Amino acid sequence: MSRTPDAGWTDPECPVARTLDLVGDRWSLLVVRDAMDGARSFTEFQRRTGIARNILTDRLRKLTAHGLLAQRTAPSGRRQEYVLTDAGRDLFPVILTLRQWGERHAFDAGEPHSTLVDRHGTPVPEIAPAGADGTALGADTTHVRKAR
Amino acid sequence: MSRTPDAGWTDPECPVARTLDLVGDRWSLLVVRDAMDGARSFTEFQRRTGIARNILTDRLRKLTAHGLLAQRTAPSGRRQEYVLTDAGRDLFPVILTLRQWGERHAFDAGEPHSTLVDRHGTPVPEIAPAGADGTALGADTTHVRKAR
DNA sequence: CGAATAAGTAGCAAATTGCAACCATTTCGA
DNA sequence: TCGAAATGGTTGCAATTTGCTACTTATTCG
Numbered sequence A, B: 001m002s003r004t005p006d007a008g009w010t011d012p013e014c015p016v017a018r019t020l021d022l023v024g025d026r027w028s029l030l031v032v033r034d035a036m037d038g039a040r041s042f043t044e045f046q047r048r049t050g051i052a053r054n055i056l057t058d059r060l061r062k063l064t065a066h067g068l069l070a071q072r073t074a075p076s077g078r079r080q081e082y083v084l085t086d087a088g089r090d091l092f093p094v095i096l097t098l099r100q101w102g103e104r105h106a107f108d109a110g111e112p113h114s115t116l117v118d119r120h121g122t123p124v125p126e127i128a129p130a131g132a133d134g135t136a137l138g139a140d141t142t143h144v145r146k147a148r
Numbered sequence C: 001c002g003a004a005t006a007a008g009t010a011g012c013a014a015a016t017t018g019c020a021a022c023c024a025t026t027t028c029g030a
Numbered sequence D: 001t002c003g004a005a006a007t008g009g010t011t012g013c014a015a016t017t018t019g020c021t022a023c024t025t026a027t028t029c030g
Helices: A015-023 A026-036 A042-049 A053-065 A090-105 B017-021 B028-036 B040-048 B052-064 B092-104
Strands: A067-072 A080-083 A115-118 A142-145 B069-073 B080-084 B115-118 B142-145
Touching: A015 B028, A015 B092, A026 A042, A026 A080, A026 A090, A042 A053, A053 A067, A053 A080, A053 B040, A067 B069, A090 B017, A090 B028, A090 B092, B017 B028, B028 B052, B028 B080, B028 B092, B040 B052, B069 B115
Parallel strands: none
Antiparallel strands: A067 A080, A115 B142, A142 B115, B069 B080
């Protein structure tokens, strides 16, 4: 890859940029998405994403190296499998907001798409950023304060 | 780019994949981040991101073509400027969750980073996905239901 | 046992990215 | 008002990254 985390971030003091240095390529977040939805094996990730096999090898290695995935022995015997770490699972809000934006802006009205549902089959409500006092927050009501 | 939206999505019925088809490259979300923090001109985007100029040209065109940015005449006279559309501004929750993940996982303890604050200078609270009944939701308590 | 499956590797071509130089307008300062 | 700097790109080329198509080495299944 072109980004070389741990050796030089794109924009060292911006958390958005650091996150994108780790997962901001075309495939990593889709691998994480599939891991969240139950994929564990190389073949399963390949089948779900359609990614090239050598690139998948590379992405699984990088995600593992960066602590988002861990390789462990499968409970049923001797096979290896990839599972999300706590940090990887913590990308849930990112995947969710990407999904919700897509639902709102990347589909024509009436066009069908998959849905994220909870255990009862109820769709997950939309994320609405809010301040401590409950008021809605957006790009126009917030700004970045530089690191001290 | 390799993804060709409107002609063939990576994974047509997944909203996450469609969103990444539009902004899932190394630079688009950083351009959006800077637009949210006040950048309007070509030069300003270039200075803030450090992106190569020809690539920036390409990204601004694509974001505009996809309806995330619009080019309009600057209020003060005759210059052109790039501004976020409603769809672009609606990426706020995505940028915010990327930021919060980075703050939690991409910095060593005590390492300084920029912060997102509201108009009073108060840091924006963390996003915590929850069901309609208020219970916290995560990757393990949700799943994707295929499009009907 | 023999075939299919899993998990990669290797080689090469195509696409993407980045760098540096160049160019046409605007805008600014003396 | 004239020259210089800034703005907003474009172009050409080199370096990276990606994707495709084999090929390989275990396992596992029937």
